[in-house]
Amino acid sequence: MTLSYTRTTNPSPVSPAEREQILANPGFGTHMTDHMVTATWRVDEGWTGAELAPYGDITISPAASVLHYAQEIFEGLKAYRHEDGSVWTFRPEKNGERLIASARRMALPELPVDDFVESLKVLVEADEAWVPAFGDGEKSLYLRPFMYGSAAFLGLRPSSEVKYSVIASPAASIFTGGPKPVTLWVAENFARAGAGGTGAAKCGGNYASALAGQIEGAQNGCDQAVFLDSATHTYVDELGGMNVFFVMKDGTLVTPELTGTILPGITRMSVLELAHEFDLTPVERKVEIAEWKDGVASGEILEVFACGTAAIITPIGELRWAGGGSAPSTAGESGGEVTRGLRERLLSMQQGRSEDTYGWMTRLV
Template sequence: MTLSFTRTANTSPTSEERRAEILANPGFGSHMTDHMVTATWRQGEGWIDAALEPYGDITMSPAASVLHYAQEIFEGLKAYRHEDGSIWSFRPDKNAERLNASARRMVLPELPVEDFLTSLRLIVEADQEWVPAFGDGEKSLYLRPFMYGSAAFIGLRPSTEVKYSVIASPAASIFTGGPKPITLWVAEKYARAGAGGTGAAKCGGNYASALAGQIEGAEHGCDQSVFLDSSTHTYVDELGGMNVFFVMKDGTLVTPELTGTILPGITRLSVLELAPEFGLTPVERRVPIAEWKDGVASGDILEVFACGTAAIITPIGELRWDGGTAPSTAGEGGGEVTRGLRERLLSMQQGRTDNTYGWMHQLV
């Protein structure tokens, strides 16, 4: 049964002048829109109390499950305004599927796909004036659905009450002046996730566990860190929040296979499906870090890039580790394939090219 959402408008919304000021320079994740979506799940009752309501603080018990046992998950996707004023999102059905996969791993209730999509439509419809104008660079409205255990009980068990919510925030490109190659540090002392753990779930603990490696990378002058498998510390997993790709001399487009420790990114999936358009054969396999180090020097690896919702596609330049470096394969804005894939995805998301694959979903 699909949820029925009540709607309560914010009677004190952000002024038009203030909203225009924010949209001129939104940053990323700094400003929230006027509304939020909420719903509650209770054991024995299922999903209830679904609502669109004014954005506001969350009240919870100090004994809430999420605060003690980190039983929570989230998603991230963007809404884009097209030239005719309509608003679209990129493959939100895949975000819904991944949310439910994460929920199964974290022992949280699944949310029906249609209810997930309805929650997105509701908040975007209510706050559509927060969606940046078509043609305003790479700006979008970032949507953050999330779910957490809210039952007040100190004891290790699945929460008997769960909250679901969606908030939204206008977002600019994380790049100023176009994408530039990032320098990466190989985090050899830290692992993002382990075999049998929660690496394939989009839960906050995976990102918190990446922070120490990120800081270590920053201390060595790097933009981000790349993490290795926790068992042998020899195979590439992913960055703290992005998947990695290699354009190979032999005509393959290689990315680390999903072993359970890597998040199955929606952009990652889309890049694999777009590879044939660029004359490349997509390959998912384990990638030794030694292959990366040696391959850029030998010319077997032509380009390296990372991908994710926030940055879409990011060229990767120099790779550094304790005791050595591997040179960059990227030019000022990345290699030909990196630039081509990025433009292909962005033009589709912004509605500048046809919805060839049926990946775009109209929200308003």
């Protein structure tokens, strides 16, 4: 590791009573914990100034490169309380590796994986009281590491100064009453990313570009939008923030292959590795939107689901598009058998209710 942390405790933390009230109904991304991690990179110094500090506003120059050229990246993880009181997170080294890949694409400095994982440990150790109790549904502490260009300069070049930070927020399940199949809108007029662009990087611009499609979907009574490739508008890419999977009649578990326009999700990676537990053969290949429509109608596609850190696994039901729609692709109120099984397998491992036979969990506290 290259970073050594100084620690400044928040002199005015949230009171235990108020914190317990928040944890009873945290929502998602609404309440922040008492502390944050920060570090600074400068072109002539490298990474320095690692600190645990009270959570608070960031002071930034109006000329900072992030505000004008969108030079920023981020990650998302969850920390879970296990039955013995310890706190764990899921495959953080993979998030660290993806942060490096995103940094390379966005001309930002690389943060070593060991330093990335240590930054999570430093914050969670300080704010352990914010981690929801074991057995309290699907609640967790959501961790948000991020990095942005902070140098004040109105010119298009890589920022000579970069800030790294980690904040945390207690989170409930995004589902009320358990996961329900979502209805998707095929965003034919908008693309999330294009060939040679930033689709494989976890940067804010990819999410901003998905908003117009999501708005269009909401206007047509849908929960989310699914995006197609920008060149031909033929092949399925992903949702605005989740990867897509198809459970096929022939025993394969299919997901669109990584082409540079799709984010390589950590949950996606894990689902592919878990496929054998469900007697399924994982396949990464191009999937035409027509195959999705026709496959559901013919019965070749048995289940469709989306996956990501926030929702873990979400069953997908009806697919709608301009001038048409398909029958629900997932039977049952909580998804098909494979969808439910994969979701429980991942969640039980993350929560410490089942054995981690893959060595995927990392103890933070």
